[in-house]
Amino acid sequence: MRRFALVALLALAFPASAFAHATLRSTTPHFGKELQQGPKTIELHFDQYVKLFNASAIKVLNTNGKDFAYGAHTQGTNVVADVRALPTGAYTVRWQAVSADSHVVSGVWTFGVRVPAPAINDAYGAGGPTRTEDIVRWIWFLGIALAIGALGVRLIVLRGLPVPRSLDRRIAVAAGIGCIVELQAGVAAFSLRSEDALQLSFGRFLYGDLSPMASTRFGEAFITMTLVFALVLALVYLAWLLDRVVFFVPAFALAVLVVGGLSISGHDGSGDPGSSWKTEIADWVHLTAASLWIGGLATMALLLWRSAPELRRPMFLRFSRMATILIVLVLAAGTYMAIVRLPHLHDLWSTGYGRVLLVKIALVCLALAWGAFHHFLVRPALERADEGFLSHIGRSLIGESMVGVAVLLVAAVLVDSKPPPRPLPQGPSALRIPR
Amino acid sequence: MTPHAEFVHWFFASGILFVGLCLLSEAIVGREVWQARAWRKYLWPGVAFSMGVLLWPVMAFFTNSAIHMYAHGSWAEVLMLAGGAELGLVHGRLKSQYWRLTWPLAFVVSGTAFIVHEQNPWFFARSAFLHHLLGWTFIGAAVFPLALVWRPRSPVLRACFALTICVVAVQLYSDRDVAPIFGHLSPLAGEPHR
Numbered sequence: 001m002r003r004f005a006l007v008a009l010l011a012l013a014f015p016a017s018a019f020a021h022a023t024l025r026s027t028t029p030h031f032g033k034e035l036q037q038g039p040k041t042i043e044l045h046f047d048q049y050v051k052l053f054n055a056s057a058i059k060v061l062n063t064n065g066k067d068f069a070y071g072a073h074t075q076g077t078n079v080v081a082d083v084r085a086l087p088t089g090a091y092t093v094r095w096q097a098v099s100a101d102s103h104v105v106s107g108v109w110t111f112g113v114r115v116p117a118p119a120i121n122d123a124y125g126a127g128g129p130t131r132t133e134d135i136v137r138w139i140w141f142l143g144i145a146l147a148i149g150a151l152g153v154r155l156i157v158l159r160g161l162p163v164p165r166s167l168d169r170r171i172a173v174a175a176g177i178g179c180i181v182e183l184q185a186g187v188a189a190f191s192l193r194s195e196d197a198l199q200l201s202f203g204r205f206l207y208g209d210l211s212p213m214a215s216t217r218f219g220e221a222f223i224t225m226t227l228v229f230a231l232v233l234a235l236v237y238l239a240w241l242l243d244r245v246v247f248f249v250p251a252f253a254l255a256v257l258v259v260g261g262l263s264i265s266g267h268d269g270s271g272d273p274g275s276s277w278k279t280e281i282a283d284w285v286h287l288t289a290a291s292l293w294i295g296g297l298a299t300m301a302l303l304l305w306r307s308a309p310e311l312r313r314p315m316f317l318r319f320s321r322m323a324t325i326l327i328v329l330v331l332a333a334g335t336y337m338a339i340v341r342l343p344h345l346h347d348l349w350s351t352g353y354g355r356v357l358l359v360k361i362a363l364v365c366l367a368l369a370w371g372a373f374h375h376f377l378v379r380p381a382l383e384r385a386d387e388g389f390l391s392h393i394g395r396s397l398i399g400e401s402m403v404g405v406a407v408l409l410v411a412a413v414l415v416d417s418k419p420p421p422r423p424l425p426q427g428p429s430a431l432r433i434p435r
Numbered sequence: 436m437t438p439h440a441e442f443v444h445w446f447f448a449s450g451i452l453f454v455g456l457c458l459l460s461e462a463i464v465g466r467e468v469w470q471a472r473a474w475r476k477y478l479w480p481g482v483a484f485s486m487g488v489l490l491w492p493v494m495a496f497f498t499n500s501a502i503h504m505y506a507h508g509s510w511a512e513v514l515m516l517a518g519g520a521e522l523g524l525v526h527g528r529l530k531s532q533y534w535r536l537t538w539p540l541a542f543v544v545s546g547t548a549f550i551v552h553e554q555n556p557w558f559f560a561r562s563a564f565l566h567h568l569l570g571w572t573f574i575g576a577a578v579f580p581l582a583l584v585w586r587p588r589s590p591v592l593r594a595c596f597a598l599t600i601c602v603v604a605v606q607l608y609s610d611r612d613v614a615p616i617f618g619h620l621s622p623l624a625g626e627p628h629r
Contacts, residue, residue, distance in 0.1 A: 023499040105500065183491075187508055191501060210498040223495040230491035230511070234484075237519055241528055 022099035023047045024107060024209050031109040031212045032117040038086030039111075042069060044079045044095055052079065053096040053104055061092045061124040088114040092124040094199075099207075107209030108198050120216050125199045129416035133196075136188045138412035141291075143181030144259060145408060147232065148288070149295015150175040151252040153304070154245065157296065157318045158311065165243050167308050172240035174303055175251070178295070179233035183226060190222045221261035228258045259291055260284035279340050286333035290411075293326040294404030301397035312390055313382055320375050327368065334364075341419040351420045360410040367407060370400040437496045447493075448607035450486045454479045455600030462593035476525045484518030487511050506548040513541035532587060538580035538596075546573030565610040572603060 028043040029035055042058050057072040058081035068091075072081040079097055091113065096106045110117045121128065154163070154171045194213045195205050213219045232251045239247035260283055300319055305312060338357060348354040378393055385393075457479035461469040470476040490511035494504055517537040523529035549570035555563040576599035583592050 183508075183512075187494075187504070191504075194501065206502040207500050210501055210504065214496075214498040219498075226495045227492055230488055233515070234488045237484075237515075241519075241522060241526055 022050045022097060022105050024105075024211065027093075027109060029111045031215055032111065032120075034112045034114070034116050036114060038113045039083055042081045042083055042093055044097070046077045046079070046097070048099075049077055050074065050079060050097040050099055050105075053098055057081070057096055059092075059094045060086070061094065062086075062089050063124060065124055086113045090115055090118045090122075092118075094123075094125075104204060105207050105209060106198060106200055106204055107212060109212040120197045120212055121193065121218075123197050126197050128196070130192070130196070133189065133192045134409075134413045134416050136185055136192060137416060138409045139181060140185035140189055141408040141412055142405065143178045143183075143185055144229075144255070145178070145291040145295035145404075146298065147175045147178030147182060147229070147236075147295070148252070148255050148259065148291040149293075149297070150178060150299045150303070151236075151248050151255065152292045153296045153299045153315075153319070155248055155252055156322055157300070157315055161311060161314055163311070164308065167304070167311075168243065168245055169240050170303060170307060171299070172236050172248075174299055175236045175248075176233055176240070179229045179236060182229045183233070186222055186226050186229075190219070193218055225258050225261045228254050256288050259287045275340075279337055282333040282336045285329055286337065289326040289329040289333070290407075293323055293330065294401065294408060296322070297397065297404055298401040301394060301401045305394040305397065309387075309390070312393075313385075316374075316382060316393070317379060320379050323371060324375065327371065330364075343420075347420050353414070353417045353419045356410060356414045356417055360407060360414060363403060363407045363410060367400060367403040370396075370403060374400065440497070443493055443497075444607055444610055447486060447490070448604045450482060451600055451607060452604035454482050454486075455597055455602075455604055457482075458597035458600060459594065462590055462597050465590075466588070470525075477522065480518050480521035480525060482518075483514055484522055487514030487516075487518055490514060502552045506552045509544055509548045513537075513544045517541040532584055535580065535584045535587070538583075539577040542573045542577035542580060546570040546577070549573065562610060565606055569603060569606050569610070572599065572606065 023046065024044055025047050026045045028041070028045075029039050042060060044058070052072055052074060055071045056067070056069070057079060058069050059067045060069040060081070060083050061067055068084045068086055070082040070084070072079055074080070079095070089112070090110065092108060092110050094106075094108050096104055099105050108120065108123050110120060110123050112118070120126075150171050154168065190210075190213070194208065194210045195202075197213060198205060198208045198210075200208050210219075214223065232255050235247045235251035235254075239245060239251070260280065296319060300315060304315060308315070342348060342351070342354055342357070348358055374393075374396070378396075381389070382393075461479075488511075490507055494507035494511055497507065498504055517540070520529065520534040520537040524532075524534055547570070549566050553563055553566035553570070557564050557567045576595070579592055579596040579599060583589065583596060586592055
C-alpha cells in the first residue's frame with residue numbers, strides 16, 4: 001500500500017520520461033520514392049530506443065518475395081539493415097521492432113528502383129480489396145448519401161416552403177446519422193485497407209504503424225473526409241439544438257466539397273489509368289449528383305412522406321425537377337469516365353471491371369425507368385390525387401430508393417476494382433523497356 | 436508536421452481541467468447561481484462537445500498505431516455524445532434526465548480504452564502506471580455521474596464528479612511529461628530518451 005501511495009505521489013508530482021509505443025519518425029529511403037540507384041542500407045529512425053524483434057527485423061522484398069536484406073542491427077534510435085544490390089523493380093519493406101514498452105510495432109512501405117514505387121496496397125503480400133471491404137465501402141457510401149441527401153432536400157427541395165420545426169429536427173437527425181455512419185465506416189475502411197497492406201495478425205495489427213497508409217491518396221481522402229464530416233456533424237447538431245436551418249448551409253457545402261474523396265480513395269489508391277483533373281472533376285460531379293439523388297430520394301420516401309403529408313405534392317414536384325438535372329449530370333459524368341477507363345468497347349464484357357460496370361448500368365436503367373414512371377405518369381396525376389394514391393406513391397418511392405441503394409452497393413464494388421490497363425502509345429517509346 | 440504528443444495531451448488536459456473547474460464552481464455555488472447568466476449554463480457542456488470535435492483530428496493524424504487511433508476515436512465520440520446531450524438538456528431540447536447516462540457511459544468507455552490500449556502492468560513504466568490509473572479512475576468514478584442521474588441536486592455527488600474530472604486532467608498532464616527523472620520502474624522500459 002505504501003509502495004502504491006509512494007509511486008502515485010511520485011508519478012503525479014515529478015516530471016519524468018513517458019514511455020509509449022515507439023513511433024517511426026522517418027525512413028531511408030522515404031515512403032513511395034522512385035530511386036535511380038538501389039540503396040545500400042535501409043534505415044528506420046524511431047523516436048525512442050527499440051530492440052530487434054529478430055534477426056530479420058527488416059525485409060526488403062521484390063515482387064517475387066525474395067528478401068534482399070541482411071541481418072538488421074540497432075544504432076541509437078535507428079534500426080539499420082544492409083541491402084544487397086537491387087536490380088530494377090518495385091520493392092516492399094516490411095519491418096518489426098520491439099518498443100520500449102515491450103509492444104511489437106510493425107510497418108510496411110514501398111519504393112522503386114528506376115520504376116515508380118507501387119501503391120502501398122500493391123506491396124508484396126497484400127491481397128487487395130476483399131468482399132468485407134466492399135460492404136464497408138457500401139455502408140460508407142450510404143452514410144454520405146444520407147447526409148448529403150437529407151441536407152440537400154431541406155435546402156433545395158423544401159426551400160421557401162412552410163416546413164415545421166419538428167421536421168427540420170428530424171432532417172437534422174437523419175443527416176447526423178449519415179455523418180456518424182460515414183465516420184465509423186471510414187475508420188473501418190481505413191483499418192481494413194491497412195490490415196491488408198500490413199499482413200499482420202489482429203493482435204499485431206493493433207500496434208502496426210499506419211502512417212505509410214495515411215500518406216497515400218486513400219489515407220489523405222480518409223483524413224480529409226473524417227475531419228470534414230466531424231465538422232458537418234457538429235454543424236448539424238447545432239442546427240438541431242438551436243432550430244437554425246442556416247447551419248445546414250455550411251454543412252451541406254462542406255459535405256459536397258469532400259464527397260469526391262470516396263472515389264479518390266478507391267481503385268488502387270494511386271489514380272486510375274487515364275486519370276487527370278478532368279476525370280477527378282467528373283468523378284466529383286458523378287458522386288455528388290448520385291448522393292443527392294439517392295440520398296434525397298431515401299430521405300423523402302422514408303422520412304418526409306409520412307411526417308409532412310401537407311408537403312407531399314410540392315415536395316414531389318420539386319424533387320422531380322431536381323432529379324432530372326441530377327440524372328443528366330450522373331449520366332454525362334459516368335459516360336465520360338467509362339470511356340476514359342475502358343478504352344475498348346469489349347472491355348465491358350471481357351474485364352472484371354467492365355462486367356461490374358454492366359451490372360451497375362442495368363441497375364441504373366431500372367432506377368431511371370422507375371424515375372421516369374414517377375416523372376411522366378405520377379407527376380401529372382398528382383394534382384387530383386387522393387390520400388390513398390399518395391400513400392401508394394410513398395411505397396413506390398421507397399422501392400425506387402432501394403434500387404438506388406443497390407446501385408451504391410455495385411458502385412462500392414466498382415470503386416474497389418481496378419480498371420483495365422490502358423494500351424501503351426504506339427511509336428518508339430513503346431519499345432523502351434526498363435533497364 | 437504533427438505536434439508532439441505531449442503538447443496534444445496538455446492541450447486536452449487543459450480543456451478537461453477547465454470543465455472540471457466549471458463543474459466544481461457549479462457544485463460550490465449551486466446550479467441556480469451558476470446558471471444566473473445564460474451563457475454560463477452552456478459553458479462546460481460546450482467545451483466538452485468542442486473537445487470531442489477536436490479529438491477527431493487527433494484520431495486522423497496520429498496513425499502511428501491502430502490502437503491509438505481507435506482509442507482517440509472512441510474518446511471523440513463519447514465526448515461529443517455526452518457534451519451534446521448535456522447541451523440539449525440545458526437548452527431544453529432534451530427533457531429526459533436519462534440522457535445524463537451518457538456521462539457514465541463516456542467514463543466507462545474512456546476508462547476501458549485507456550486500459551485496453553495499455554497492455555503492460557502497472558509498475559512497468561510511468562506511462563503504463565498512469566494509463567492504468569486513468570482507466571480505473573474513469574471506471575470507478577463512473578458511479579458519480581450515474582448516481583447524479585437519480586440525485587441531480589446532491590452537492591456531494593456533484594463535487595465528486597467535478598473533482599474526478601480535475602484529477603483526470605492532472606493525470607493527463609503527468610502522463611506525458613518528458614524530463615527523464617522517473618520512468619524506469621522496469622529495466623525493460625529501456626533507456627532515457629529526449
